[in-house]
Amino acid sequence: MGSQGDDGGFEEFVAARGPRLLRVAWLLTGDAHLAEDLLQTVLARVWPRWRKIAGDHPEAYIRKALIHTHASWWRRRWRGEVPHGELPETAPPRGAYDAYESVDLEQSLAAAVRALPVRQRAVVVLRYFEDLSVEDTAATLGCAPGTVKSQSAKALRTLRALLPAAMAEGGDCRARS
Structure with missing residues (x-):
């Protein structure tokens, strides 16, 4: 020792x-x-x-x-009731600079990623946030590269459906596939 x-x-x-x-x-x-x-x-x-x-x-x-x-x-983890409060939205005047817009977009993206099933979330984190290749992601997850591709496509489809307003406001925030 x-x-x-x-x-x-x-x-x-x-x-x-x-x-x-x-x-x-x-x-x-x-x-x-x-x-x-x-x-x-x-x-x-x-x-x-x-x-x-x-x-x-x-x-x-x-x-x-x-x-x-x-x-x-x-x-x-128990998936029962989760307490939360929603504050009323107040929109800034049209054309006004919103200093928090990028933070809102990041929060929306983070929430959408957390809404993905565990396997799809793992693929998105490894592929797009960690910038691993399909092969490296497959090796990390212990699956075939085709599985990574299909899980990635499903996850991106779900994210695009969950984030249409954020994409319209924040520009083109589509991840590369």
């Missing part, structure tokens, strides 16, 4: 890649605190095996673990 300070580069890896992995976790969960819990859970599970994982694409391994752990959490 190594000394307490000998972590095989784990701390350096987490310091360098942690923010990007946290972004993946947030895109999967849609909640900052839940994303932190998800990443912490995965990193705690990876730590004992770090020496084996470190030499063989650790970021891809951890992304895959994030997706699988989130899917298992998602399956167990």
